Amino acid sequence: MKILLKVFLLTAPINFAYAAEGQKSAGLPQMDITTFPSQLFWLVITFSLLYLFMWKFVIPRLGATIEERRDKISNDINDADNLNTEATDILKKYDEQMASASQESNEIITNSKKAMLDHLEMLKKENEEKVNSLISESQAKIKAQEEKSKIEIRNATLDTVKAIVSRYIENIPSDEEINKKLN
Amino acid sequence: MAADNPIDPIHQFEISKIADIQLGGIDISFTNSSLFMVFALAATMALFVIGLSKKSIIPNRMQMLSELSYNFIANMLRDQVGDQGRAYFPFIFSLFMFIFFCNFIGLIPYTFTVTSHLIVTFAFAGLIFVAVTIIGFVKNGLGYLRIFYPSGIPIFLAPLIVPIEIISYLSKPISLSVRLCANMLAGHSILKIFAGFIVMLGFLGFAPLVFLVVLYALETLIAALQAYIFTILTCIYLNDALHPDH
Numbered sequence: 001m002k003i004l005l006k007v008f009l010l011t012a013p014i015n016f017a018y019a020a021e022g023q024k025s026a027g028l029p030q031m032d033i034t035t036f037p038s039q040l041f042w043l044v045i046t047f048s049l050l051y052l053f054m055w056k057f058v059i060p061r062l063g064a065t066i067e068e069r070r071d072k073i074s075n076d077i078n079d080a081d082n083l084n085t086e087a088t089d090i091l092k093k094y095d096e097q098m099a100s101a102s103q104e105s106n107e108i109i110t111n112s113k114k115a116m117l118d119h120l121e122m123l124k125k126e127n128e129e130k131v132n133s134l135i136s137e138s139q140a141k142i143k144a145q146e147e148k149s150k151i152e153i154r155n156a157t158l159d160t161v162k163a164i165v166s167r168y169i170e171n172i173p174s175d176e177e178i179n180k181k182l183n
Numbered sequence: 184m185a186a187d188n189p190i191d192p193i194h195q196f197e198i199s200k201i202a203d204i205q206l207g208g209i210d211i212s213f214t215n216s217s218l219f220m221v222f223a224l225a226a227t228m229a230l231f232v233i234g235l236s237k238k239s240i241i242p243n244r245m246q247m248l249s250e251l252s253y254n255f256i257a258n259m260l261r262d263q264v265g266d267q268g269r270a271y272f273p274f275i276f277s278l279f280m281f282i283f284f285c286n287f288i289g290l291i292p293y294t295f296t297v298t299s300h301l302i303v304t305f306a307f308a309g310l311i312f313v314a315v316t317i318i319g320f321v322k323n324g325l326g327y328l329r330i331f332y333p334s335g336i337p338i339f340l341a342p343l344i345v346p347i348e349i350i351s352y353l354s355k356p357i358s359l360s361v362r363l364c365a366n367m368l369a370g371h372s373i374l375k376i377f378a379g380f381i382v383m384l385g386f387l388g389f390a391p392l393v394f395l396v397v398l399y400a401l402e403t404l405i406a407a408l409q410a411y412i413f414t415i416l417t418c419i420y421l422n423d424a425l426h427p428d429h
Contacts, residue, residue: 028193028196028368029196029197029198029300030196030300030301030302030364030368032198034210035198035210035214035216035300035302036302037209037210037211038198038204038210038211038212038213038214038216038217039198039214039216039217039300039302039303039306040302040306041206041211042213042214042216042220042221043220043297043306046217046220046221046223046224046281047224047277047281049224050223050224050228050277050280051273051274051277053224053227053228053277054227054273054277054280055273055277057231057235058231058235058249058253058276059253059276061235061238062231062250062253064238065235065238065246065250066250066253068238068240069240072240
């Protein structure tokens, strides 16, 4: 208001001068009531047009655009949240599968180890048996050969004894006699 | 003559006829004032027509500007009045844009400032005053009279408080209109006076020129600020009408 007063004081001489000269615009043009109807008339027209323009055109369209954007943003956020949940689920599933797979593989490893050891044991046993049987067979063979050799030696001895004896005496001793003497 | 006086700061407020129109003996000529009202209307329309020509999710500059102004006024109305104020949004928005553009166009040299005329601002203020009073009585009935007697005031103070409240209520349209008009009038006059000093002082005119530049920046601020103040006060009056208990 101080500023306004200053303006009035500054302009007062000019305005009074106009008034003194009998100018049409005495004082401030703001106080000239003859211009009021025109100003009001055109104000009503322009402002009504502006109001209609705002009411019917700007606000619905702008509101719709802003609403649309808000919806889009919230939809996108929702989508992102859903995808995030999905990804978390997939990760969880993956972890579970990994855990079960590793467990399974552990089982397989343990089982195959066991199977391998069993198989090895079995083979060992089989081989041992085979070896044992071979040993016993061989032993039997050796024994039989020994027996056979013993008999052969005895027979050879008998024949040798018989030949030696028949050189010196007429009477050839029987095998039983010789055997008695040998033992 | 006004045109002969280079430092006549009032000349810029004079209304001159462009087309003489008489309607039933009343002079409703198309004047420079009317022309600049049309300019303000055109500027607002241009802003929103360009801003809304390509409604996109990611706005370009003009769309951003129109959305910013929309959100600015919408938030102001929501903060001051709440959801009940939604119905008055077109009016408040139009009011702000009109006053804003009138103030700003008036800052361009050789233009006319529509809002520097008291009759224009008083037309707005009077309309708002009448509308707010009607809204107050329609929404609250006779309960609207409570605004003249705020709650928590001792009864013996009523003879003092009630007349004061009535006077303050009745002076609202005057203060509202004079505030805007006086700011525009004073600011533009001072700008013109200092512009005159530059011419008169010749070489020494750079001193008022520096001052003028600073003052012009201040006036730019005031142009926006006064549009804002006028609008927010309208919102506050509207809120009083809708919620007289506060």
